[in-house]
Amino acid sequence: MKRLTGIVELNLLVNGERRGVYARPSDTLLRVLREKLDLTGAKAGCENGDCGACTVLFDGLPVKSCLLLAVEAEGHRITTAEGLKDTPVQRAFLDFNGFQCGYCTAGFLLNAHSLVTAHPEPDEETDREWLESNLCRCTGYEGIRKAMSAARALAAGEGG
């Protein structure tokens, strides 16, 4: 049985790199990523699980890092927006203006990346179900929707 108390050393696998970090068991993954690892892609929005600005991938699945303890991330693959460099979803969001102020963008990128990977074929209901996890306060949903479609097409092209 594992018991963590006080300040503990965590060994996290983030964006394919092993990162050692000291944290409290009560620290959220969001805070550890931003404040200890300087990975500021994940944004602190509501910090209540509502807005999705803090979304990261946990073994490939989108999760809200404000609702996750950093200690729970040990032994799992974490991907942040910084880990999406040169991916189809990054290119598509640039090409199709899938952002306005940009605060929500990292969350949308990660969710869209996971969605395109898990569901290469477009399905309106599935896309809606996944993307309703993220809020864009600028209401730039049309650009995001177009970028999503483009990302899927790009990914399919690369795969084929």
Add this chain to the structure above:
Amino acid sequence: MIARDFDYILPESLEEARDAWREEKRAGKNPAYYGGGTEIVALARSDAFSPDCVIDLKGVPECRALGCFGGRLVFGAACSLTDTVERGGFPLLSAVARTVADKTVRNRLSLGGNVCGALPYREAVLPFLCAGGVALVFGSEGLREEALETAFDRRLKLGEGEFLVALVVEERAASLPFASSRKVRGGRVDYPLCHGAAVRDGEMVGIALSGVFDYPVGLSAAAVTPPEKIAESLPHRVKEDALAGAEYRKALLGQVLEEILMSLEVVPS
């Protein structure tokens, strides 16, 4: 950030989890069983809940069980709602659980957390309530099994230090014709004003409701009466809050019952 410190315990067996709780209580501490953590972390951040330690049930294999064992479908309490939706083999649970919170939250939110948490809706219990589900609970007497019909009264009845291991339903009951309907105030990601789930077994219909009252309620066998009569003779006080008034909720309940009974091709007598 969460201002207060707490310890994190990851037990590897049912006994370790229970004993960790006991030891914390003996030391005068305030432990909390922990599943997906979505509610505990949110409450701890706002200082509405301050555990001294969390005992993470995801380390216990029985709490992560998901599958068919001896003709019964077992859903471990620490399984995420996404897993129960996508891999559970219980279509009504898939339909109901996929409306809870949003997809990204459901990737962490556990079945046990939804059913035993502080929020009053506990929608994931509805399919088990109306399909004759059973709760597996671990505590001082070891593992015990109790039908939800008696184990769930407004909330799952747990003794001091007990925790939910799994919810179970007969494979046959899980494959019965089913229907559900959920009414919310605005967008899909919202708390339910009225959420009904039902299964039909021959002439019997079991219905369970969330959002209408201050807690989930099962209305087994009452469903064969006309929806307006059910709505007139409700066994509990209809909820009234900032989201909706009682009369509006009652009207939605009538709609939900009508939709469910129509979908199940039940002719009220």
